[in-house]
Amino acid sequence: MAQLFPRSFNNLSHASIYVALVLAAISIWLAVELAKSDYVTGVGTPLEQPVQFSHKHHVSDDGIDCRYCHSTVEKTDFAGIPSTETCMTCHSDLWQTSPILEPVRTSYQTNTSIQWQRVYRLPDFVFFNHSIHINKGIGCSTCHGRVDQMPLVYQFTALRMDWCLDCHRAPQTSIRPRSEIFNMEWTPGADQTRRGNELMRDYGIAPADRLTDCYTCHR
């Protein structure tokens, strides 16, 4: 009986092994890249919230300080999410019949919580603390972007480990004077390297090997 496959097929079958390997490698690479992409991490896309709360109106147009609502950000790990009562300090007498604020009034009258969706969320095995960053000269806009211009908050970064580490290796590139922490318009100036190194000394920032120790964030 004649052979079904000619001899040259041996090469082809060898080649197909390598092609399969290359394909596998490419698909792993694709999967990793996809997992990092904004499409999967949700960076840049606002969430559906129970109330269409606009930071742009409250911060830029009305000049309200972040700490009026996120009042524990300087003192504790948690920045604080405003209670219904905090909204009512103004909305008891302002837009008090507006249908868009109905969930806030219902929450107040029935003593139930407004269930805001978390925009930023670290896995539970990561330890994070706002107060140390605020007190050592890292401003809100460095990590959260121009919140004052967001009608609805969206993720500015995906909070990946390499993002934290990039800064912990060289905080002098983003450190600012304490008086500028809540200034949303602050950007590093031309002399940031010199100013940054000065501030690092003034604030007594720990050396990079201490800040990149696994134990710093996984405890």
Add this chain to the structure above:
Amino acid sequence: MCRRSGHSIVVLVVAFAGIMTLCGCSYDMSVQPSYRTLARSDFFSDERSARPLTIGTVATAKRDSGGGIPFPLTIELLQQGRERFDIFCSPCHGRLGNGEGMVVQRGFSRPPSFHLERLKSVPDSHYFEVITHGIGRMWPYGNRTSVSDRWAISGYIRVLQFSQAAPLSAVPPDELENLRKEQ
């Protein structure tokens, strides 16, 4: 014989690798059973993990200061007061305490100016009490300001009252120069 055991080793290795890979898919450590601050709870009927004070809780801190500020009036205290005033009070009372804040311009009821005789003559503790408990249309701010913040704000209101009616002789000489230039 030898071939057989070779096979089972391969099977074992593949199975082990597969199980280890599947272990990696577990997200147990990402979402742990402990509550994060203000997280939703399925256990309590009001769905809150943050629990209120038990009924019958008694405050033990001493509150009566006899009307005055129970801290030494230092420049640091006044600066703390200025910072907290600008955060919590200026939206309505304005940075000068004249009641012209941004939220008032958007339609909130106008609060009285701090430069009225009536509000100049009240004791410091009146401000402390108003911040703690609110008054009329103004809601309480005691839940977001510490005791020292509230006294510091009271002190800073005195600074505003003085600054809006200060005589020229109270201006430091180097500042006087700037003031003249502006006029």
